[in-house]
Amino acid sequence: MSAASVLIVGGGIIGLSSAFEAASRGFAVTVLERGEFGGQASGAAAGMLAPYSENGEGPDAFFRLCLESLRLYPEWVSRVEYASGRKVEWLRTGSLHAALHEADLLPLRTREAWQRRFGAVEYADGDALRGLEPALHGRAIAALYCPEESHVHAPKLVSALEQACRNLGVRLVPRAGEVAALDADGQGVRVATSAAGAYAADAAVWCAGAWSGTHEALLGIPVPVHPIRGQICAYETPPVDVRHMVFSSQAYWVRKADGSLVCGASEDVSGFDRSVTDAGIGRLVRWSGRMFPSLAGTVPDRRWAGLRPATLDGWPLLGPLPGRSRIFAATGHYRNGILLSPVTAAAVGEWLGEGGGSAPARLAPFAPDRFVRLGNAEAAR
Ligand SMILES: Cc1cc2nc3c(=O)[nH]c(=O)nc-3n(C[C@H](O)[C@H](O)[C@H](O)COP(=O)(O)OP(=O)(O)OC[C@H]3O[C@@H](n4cnc5c(N)ncnc54)[C@H](O)[C@@H]3O)c2cc1C
Known part of the structure; x- marks a missing residue:
């Protein structure tokens, strides 16, 4: 498929980072936020970027993702500060x-x-x-x-991202209410909101944070996010x-x-x-x-x-939805969403850059359908 426009559902750090990356790559981007941008987990975070301290068990795929993201931070901070004209207090x-x-x-x-x-x-x-x-x-x-x-000042990073998005021409829609309907096919994605009308784009990124689990019926797969x-x-x-x-x-x-x-x-x-x-x-x-x-x-x-x-396993869901490959899930970042924002944005950017479809191969351990596959394997036993 080809994609030139993208809808982002959720305006926390993950949605705004994805929007910033997509807009930087020339996509026409709209972000739908139920309430206020950064008004939930992202604005509450301590802002620590701590892959070593957060991963005591061993060098698994999650540790490597966290470390990759930490090492993206220097360039990420300078891009966001340059595009927004604001400081994010990265120390x-x-x-x-x-x-x-x-x-x-x-x-x-x-x-x-x-x-x-x-x-x-x-x-x-x-x-x-x-x-x-x-x-x-x-x-x-x-x-x-x-x-x-x-560490960064998380609320300042979020508001710098919001400003950077605005400066890049992203359409930011706060107080959009709930997603009342979602429709996706080979042609694109259409979202109807309860308070701000309906929107259509070639692709969508689902970044609804802790509320993602309440969207299972809309998304059509189990989304074990709580x-x-x-x-x-x-x-x-x-x-x-x-x-x-x-x-x-x-x-x-x-x-x-x-x-x-x-x-x-x-x-x-x-x-x-x-x-x-x-x-x-x-x-x-x-x-x-x-x-x-x-x-x-x-x-x-x-x-x-x-x-x-x-x-359920503490790892994020990153990748297109099974059967709805125009919708990319970027959610479930649990304790490390501030740390993981640059690597998540990069993954979204790579996926869009390839025209959507399959996820970058290194994201396989984070595939959103891994719980479906687990459930099927258990049922077959
Ligand atoms: C106290 C605390 C400390 C933390 N400290 C750190 C830390 O030091 N380092 C770190 O890396 N991480 C930390 N975290 C974790 C981090 O904050 C989260 O992982 C991250 O903010 C998740 O970002 P998000 O954008 O997915 O979620 P959110 O910021 O919650 O954003 C999701 C957005 O989606 C919106 N939304 C929901 N449903 C809909 C809908 N139907 N339509 C439109 N919009 C919708 C919500 O209103 C919300 O604004 C901390 C978290 C907490 C609570």
């Missing part, structure tokens, strides 16, 4: 993944052993650890230091100097360019409820005092929550 601080117990040291050493093959990863303890992060409590006995990991709430808080003027992103088994801390310290995040099942609870934030506050003694007793100034789009 290459490096990270420390701290161990508090002797029993955690072996997993840390195991991670170090395999992750060293992919980049600079160092085991730090004693004076080396204190030198890196002097404010850390003495109960942190060792850490993995990943100098390559970095919301996992993340509660998170920030200290505006913290009485502590945290130099790196710091991870523990219970929480993480990241100091932003304006000096504020973000601490996240819970993982709880609450349906589509985005409210913040005392229990959720209380745990983060307790752990803040445990990891950084000078934070003990300090009350965070801001607290908020967002809904991560989780899949």
